[in-house]
Amino acid sequence: MDDKVSIGMDSRRITTTQRETTRPFSLKRQPRLGESIIQGFLLFCGVLSMFTTIGIVVVLGSESIAFFRQVSIVEFVTNTVWSPQIDEFGILPLLLSTLLTSTIAMFIALPTGLAAAIYLSEYASSRARSILKPILEVLAGVPTVVYGYFALKFMTPVLKAVFGEANVNIYNMASAGLVMGIMIIPMVSSMSEDALSAVPRALREGAYGLGATRLETAIKVVLPAGISGIIAAFVVAISRAVGETMIVAVAAGAKPTFTFNPFEAAETMTGHIARISGGDLSYASIDYNSIFAIGLTLFLMTLGLNMVSRRLVRRFREVYE
Amino acid sequence: MTTLNDEIKSGLPQGEAARRNVASRRRTGAIWRTIFLSATIIGLIALSLLIYNVVNEVFGYVATEYAVDPATLSDKPIDELNKDELVAVLQDNMRANAFRTLERDKPMADRSESEVYDLVIERVLKPQTLETWTLRDSWFNKAAIDAQVASEFPEAKLEFRSWLTAGFLTTPMSSDPLRAGVRTALLGSLWMIAITILFAFPIGVGAAIYLEEYATDNRFNRIIQTNINNLAGVPSIIYGMLGLVIFVRTLEPLTSGRIFGADSGNGRTIVAASLTMMLLILPIMIINGQEAIRAVPLSLRQASYGLGATKWQTIWHHVLPNALPGIFTGTILAVSRAIGETAPLIVVGASTFIVTDPDGPFAKFTALPIQIYNWTSRPQPEFAHIAASAIVVLLVMLLSLNAIAVLLRNRFSKRG
Incomplete structure (x- = not known):
């Protein structure tokens, strides 16, 4: 015991004597080459996503500029004919069918998704949740090309049976839109459910204490409290519908048509990009440039929607302690 | 006090009116509860309908007819011929060139009897599909099918067939739906996914670590x-x-493998598709990775720093091992997204018809979803059957991946 202490004392004495001769042990941060290299690599990984965005903007922008040298922007946004063979480049028919299919999809997805979210968050027992949630997750994980198959081989025949064989085209926007709505339900319900579950329990208990029924609590207390998240879910859902490609490529038709009739075939923006780039495409043609102009329009639309969604969340968020 | 109570009461329904009010509110509540429940059930219904529609096309009766009458080939029925006789039939009925090609692929001596038999069927008899039926029709309308076949195709052979067979997985693409398979597409998908993970995993995890552990709260971050x-x-x-634009055209020397000495003509290769998929799934991977890293308790890091570990030692030895199950789960989810993605592959230029197996990262390729898209778009009903079979293959792949993710999550969340 004594030995150990003396050794300890000894070594301490040595260090104190050394302090005068050598540099003192510094507690300051020391440069470590290995750590800096690793940190540099990690920073690169983080910054790579910036390059992706810059890449998207530059690629879409530069090819679109090449397109707009040949076609005026005014023609692009006002012409109702898209027919590259006869030099007609009006985005309106493509835009209209995108909006039509998305609107149909939203009529299905938003109410159903919200109602499902309310059920899951306010009504369902934990047992029911454990069955229903995985089903919705599976539905969300089904690849979109499979939904395309479903639209063409199931929804279209059903629509034909209901509205008459002659009234419904084999390729039509309604069937694509309806199936797209089904595809988006899980997304709306899961995002909205998150928003509803985040509402503090005390609010619900307060409502029950005042004699409100479960429905009144859900609709008049919980729903308004979670509205920011729900609106965000809705906006993201719209952006998802606008950008959806495979369902419309399979089921909505392969010819740009300016029509308001959902039972007609009409190609959407995404469908057109997929069809044109799927064929043998010459890189020097105006067809090639034109899909980038459509892509830019699509990108700006979805980016705008996503930004609106984020702004809405910040604006209407209720902060609870 | 009593006056206040009376005032409140006078504004509220009393007695019988109150009972009716409560009853009607309860009724409304019950109605809406049913509505909410049925909205949730819609998901279940949609999923069942989808599965039903796919399975309905995978099985069913097929009426086929041989282009050549089997009776003309030999005195005996071909089922009873032995291998040598079958080879003789092949030799007699095929063009010499075609037979030599077969012989070169794999000598007849090395082929088994059943292989030769299949060759006779495929190359000599050439079965043609006359009509196909769905599982539902085959099940409930057998009599009508029999009658139709008897009147319309008296020569035809009617058999119940599963379009999804082991052969479907191992045969390459063909323009004849009876013999088409997904081998090339399956291999293409697997190659693409493997390379995507190779690039996306380190970068995704790296970015997540940077954002959670290193990034300070400044404008840039x-x-x-x-x-x-x-x-x-x-x-x-x-x-x-x-x-x-970037991978197929600008980086063509790289993605076509020219600078590695494996030129495939242009940049529409597996590598180009994988890099595109990498960019697509990176945001998902980073966001999931961040959540996993954030869930590691701060005390672990502090203990590590307290023992004198550097920042990277702390991350490598303590944060990452604890976050890994979450990171894996996130990766699997991102990967299953990539497997099912079709649109970017179409644009990047996956081939729709290709029969050779991809032999490396610089090969031309096709992928399962592309094949499904291609077959779904064909108007002939036979293609709906193989599209459905390919969908089953794809869904089984995705479901098993997701099952792994769920298992990982359950296994490791118990430990923590």
Whole structure:
């Protein structure tokens, strides 16, 4: 015991004597080459996503500029004919069918998704949740090309049976839109459910204490409290519908048509990009440039929607302690 | 006090009116509860309908007819011929060139009797599909099918067939739906996914570590974070266009393998598709990775620092091992997204018809979803059967991946 202490004392004495001769042990941060290299690599990984965005903007922008040298922007946004063979480049028919299919999809997805979210968050027992949630997750994980198959081989025949064989085209926007709505339900319900579950329990208990029924609590207390998240879910859902490609490529038709009739075939923006780039495409043609102009329009639309969604969340968020 | 109570009461329904009020509110509640429940059930119904429609096309009766009458080939029925006789039949009835090609692929001596038998069927008898039926029709309308076959195709052979067979997985693409398989597409998908993971995993985890452990709350890092969130919302087809310009065209010497001495003509290769997919799933991977890293308790890091570990030692030895199950789960989810993605592959230029197996990262390729898209778009009903079979293959792949993810999550969440 004594030995150990003396050794300890000894070594301490040595260090104190050394302090005068050598540099003192510094507690300051020391440069470590290995750590800096690793940190540099990690920073690169983080910054790579910036390059992706810059890449998207530059690629879409530069090819679109090449397109707009040949076609005026005014023609692009006002012409109702898209027919590259006869030099007609009006985005309106493509835009209209995108909006039509998305609107149909939203009529299905938003109410159903919200109602499902309310059920899951306010009504369902934990047992029911454990069955229903995985089903919705599976539905969300089904690849979109499979939904395309479903639209063409199931929804279209059903629509034909209901509205008459002659009234419904084999390729039509309604069937694509309806199936797209089904595809988006899980997304709306899961995002909205998150928003509803985040509402503090005390609010619900307060409502029950005042004699409100479960429905009144859900609709008049919980729903308004979670509205920011729900609106965000809705906006993201719209952006998802606008950008959806495979369902419309399979089921909505392969010819740009300016029509308001959902039972007609009409190609959407995404469908057109997929069809044109799927064929043998010459890189020097105006067809090639034109899909980038459509892509830019699509990108700006979805980016705008996503930004609106984020702004809405910040604006209407209720902060609870 | 009593006056206040009376005032409140006078504004509220009393007695019988109160009972009626409560009863009607309860009724409304019950009605809406049913509505909410049925909205949730819609998901279940949609999923069942989808599965039913796919399975309905996978099995069913097929009426086929041989282009050549089997009776003309030999005195005996071909089922009773032995291997040598079958080879003789092949030799007699095929063009000499075609037979030599077969012999070169695999000598007849090395082929088994059943292989030769299949060759006779395929090359000599050439079965033609006359008509196909769905599982539902085959099940409930057998009599009508029999009658139709008897009147319309008296020569035809009617058999119940599963379009999804082991052969479907191992045979390459063909323009004849009876003999088409997904081998090339399956291999293409697996190659693409493997390379995607190879690139995306280190970069995704690296970015997640940077954002959670190193990034201070300044403007620059906030922009990176916002940017990643925005990228997660960009439609997949836009990534396809980015990949087309950057990977297929600009980096063509790299993606066509020219600088590695494996020239495949142009940049429409597996590598180009994988890099595109990498960009597509990176935002998802980063966001999931961040959540996993954030869930590691701060005390672990503090203990490690307290023992004198450097920042990277702390991350490598303590944060990452604890976050790994979450990171894996996130990766699997991102990968299953990539397996099912079709639009970017179309734009990047996956081939729709290709029969040779991909032999490396610089090969031309096709993928399962592309094959499904291609077959779904064909008007002939036979293709709906093989499209459905390919969908089953794809869904089984995705479901097993997801099952692994769920298992991982359950296994490791118990431990923690």
